[in-house]
Amino acid sequence: xxxxxxxxxxxxxxIGFLCNWCSYAGADLAGVSRFQYPANVRVIRVMCSSRIxxxxxxxxxxxxxxxxxxxxxxxxxxxxxxxxxxxxxxIAALDKILEKYGLSDRVFLEWVSASEGKRFAEVxxxxxxxxxxxxxxxxxxxxxx
Amino acid sequence: xxxxxxxxxxxxxxxxxxxxxxxxxxGVMVQTAGESGVFTSIITDPDFISKTAPLAPLFSNxxxxxxxxxxxxxxxxxxxxxxxxxxxxLKKLNQINTxxxxxxxxxxxxxxxxxxxxxxEPLTEAKKKELEKDSxxxxxxxxxxxxxxxxxxxxxxxxxxxxxxxxxxxDREELLDGLELKAGEIPSGRNAEVEKIRKENxxxxxxxxxxxxxxxxxPDTLVEFFKDCIRCDNCRDMCPICYCKQCYFExxxxxxxxxxxxxxxxxxxILRIPPDIxxxxxxxxxxxxxxxxxxxxxxxxxxxxxxxxxxxxxxxGNVQGLFEYVSGMKRDEPLPLVGFKESELEEVK
Ligand code: SF4
Ligand code: SF4
Ligand code: SF4
Ligand code: FES
Numbered sequence: 116x117x118x119x120x121x122x123x124x125x126x127x128x129x130i131g132f133l134c135n136w137c138s139y140a141g142a143d144l145a146g147v148s149r150f151q152y153p154a155n156v157r158v159i160r161v162m163c164s165s166r167i168x169x170x171x172x173x174x175x176x177x178x179x180x181x182x183x184x185x186x187x188x189x190x191x192x193x194x195x196x197x198x199x200x201x202x203x204x205x206i207a208a209l210d211k212i213l214e215k216y217g218l219s220d221r222v223f224l225e226w227v228s229a230s231e232g233k234r235f236a237e238v239x240x241x242x243x244x245x246x247x248x249x250x251x252x253x254x255x256x257x258x259x260x
Numbered sequence: 261x262x263x264x265x266x267x268x269x270x271x272x273x274x275x276x277x278x279x280x281x282x283x284x285x286x287g288v289m290v291q292t293a294g295e296s297g298v299f300t301s302i303i304t305d306p307d308f309i310s311k312t313a314p315l316a317p318l319f320s321n322x323x324x325x326x327x328x329x330x331x332x333x334x335x336x337x338x339x340x341x342x343x344x345x346x347x348x349x350l351k352k353l354n355q356i357n358t359x360x361x362x363x364x365x366x367x368x369x370x371x372x373x374x375x376x377x378x379x380x381e382p383l384t385e386a387k388k389k390e391l392e393k394d395s396x397x398x399x400x401x402x403x404x405x406x407x408x409x410x411x412x413x414x415x416x417x418x419x420x421x422x423x424x425x426x427x428x429x430x431d432r433e434e435l436l437d438g439l440e441l442k443a444g445e446i447p448s449g450r451n452a453e454v455e456k457i458r459k460e461n462x463x464x465x466x467x468x469x470x471x472x473x474x475x476x477x478x479p480d481t482l483v484e485f486f487k488d489c490i491r492c493d494n495c496r497d498m499c500p501i502c503y504c505k506q507c508y509f510e511x512x513x514x515x516x517x518x519x520x521x522x523x524x525x526x527x528x529x530i531l532r533i534p535p536d537i538x539x540x541x542x543x544x545x546x547x548x549x550x551x552x553x554x555x556x557x558x559x560x561x562x563x564x565x566x567x568x569x570x571x572x573x574x575x576x577g578n579v580q581g582l583f584e585y586v587s588g589m590k591r592d593e594p595l596p597l598v599g600f601k602e603s604e605l606e607e608v609k
Pocket of ligand 2: 322553572
């Protein structure tokens with residue numbers, strides 16, 4: 116049985132979908148540059164942010180992930196020219212839905228380039244803190260959903 | 261655009277019969293009185309047209325579902341505005357060829373689910389009062405409907421604003437060949453009357469959304485809201501906008517057999533059967549919101565009486581509003597989740 120973590124020592128579990136060309140490389144750079152950031156993100160590499168089907172996000176949230184990070188190249192820099200513009204629309208639509216259900220605060224869309232190792236570390240620190248504040252995803256302890 | 265007077269419903273039947281007899285279409289999809297009720301039918305023999313009730317205010321399902329992959333033969337279809345919108349939306353999604361359809365759509369003052377009562381004459385304010393006395397409910401979707409006049413179609417039939425009878429409007433005058441219709445005009449007071457009804461319905465919709473917001477709004481209440489769902493998938497099958505030929509929930513990933521159920525159970529140590537209630541509902545939300553026509557067909561067919569329409573009323577406007585889009589009003593315009601603009605949504609997340 117999963118115990119609900121006490122808020123004080125709660126370490127959020129974040130699923131991070133990172134695009135291969137920018138954000139994954141940015142995360143890599145954060146690693147080799149030895150920038151400190153919390154180890155709360157489980158990274159899943161995708162070829163482009165537009166590969167991230169909103170269903171991935173929903174699956175993560177209903178399975179109990181505390182947060183979901185979607186990260187891709189900055190608008191205008193997508194390796195496939197327009198992938199991230201599509202991602203932006205999809206996630207904006209998804210967000211409108213999640214807002215209704217009080218789940219919007221657990222989903223983060225960020226643009227991180229391959230040279231922004233420092234920024235990647237900051238993004239992860241920032242969302243980890245936000246999720247700590249928010250507390251665990253209640254669906255984590257719930258099986259009848 | 262030609263505008264003509266139709267004295268009554270019989271005159272509309274003449275239009276249908278004429279199309280069929282002249283071979284402009286091979287069939288007409290229209291509501292028809294049978295022995296045990298009124299049903300939507302496809303008529304190929306013009307003699308059956310006399311039995312039809314094209315304007316009957318009945319709605320048991322959204323018939324756009326049955327027009328998908330419509331093939332190469334021409335038919336005329338008489339539909340409600342929400343069905344016409346679904347047809348337009350499916351046209352943009354390449355699921356319906358509107359070149360092979362003559363879509364005929366009339367103003368809709370609300371409909372009744374035939375299981376609640378069999379009314380064949382179109383609703384008027386007086387008729388609605390009568391129904392209320394007899395406790396025959398107007399469908400919930402209709403009481404909060406914002407788009408109850410024809411969207412872009414081939415032939416529009418206008419009732420609101422006329423003093424008895426109808427005005428037929430069409431850009432395809434060849435469809436009226438051989439008929440002697442009197443020219444008419446769109447009544448001057450029509451717009452004001454349409455807006456008045458829209459305003460009333462909108463107010464009711466806003467109340468509905470407000471009530472729902474009180475019930476939803478947190479992950480806990482979300483579970484409560486959908487807890488009775490048994491994953492019969494009726495809402496998906498009867499939704500015109502849920503058009504996928506292979507739904508995720510029919511694939512090996514989404515249609516779990518015991519091995520996969522055991523695998524999934526292992527995450528939390530236990531799994532509810534049928535699985536993925538919430539995941540299914542949320543998936544339908546994101547797949548449909550940008551195109552939902554708020555017809556309420558999903559709720560009509562839910563065996564567990566989950567107020568699904570309330571959810572759609574609550575999210576559809578917000579999602580479509582992001583892209584300044586109203587689904588199904590036009591046949592040719594970019595779909596919101598296909599197109600994009602370089603500078604937009606900078607504030608997202
Ligand atoms: S939802 Fe609107 S268009 Fe559809 S049947 Fe009801 S009133 Fe008519
Ligand atoms: S989700 Fe429901 S209300 Fe929306 S189009 Fe589908 S059946 Fe109609
Ligand atoms: S129709 Fe009702 S019970 Fe069936 S899957 Fe949809 S919400 Fe669940
Ligand atoms: S390749 Fe990075 S967002 Fe498309």
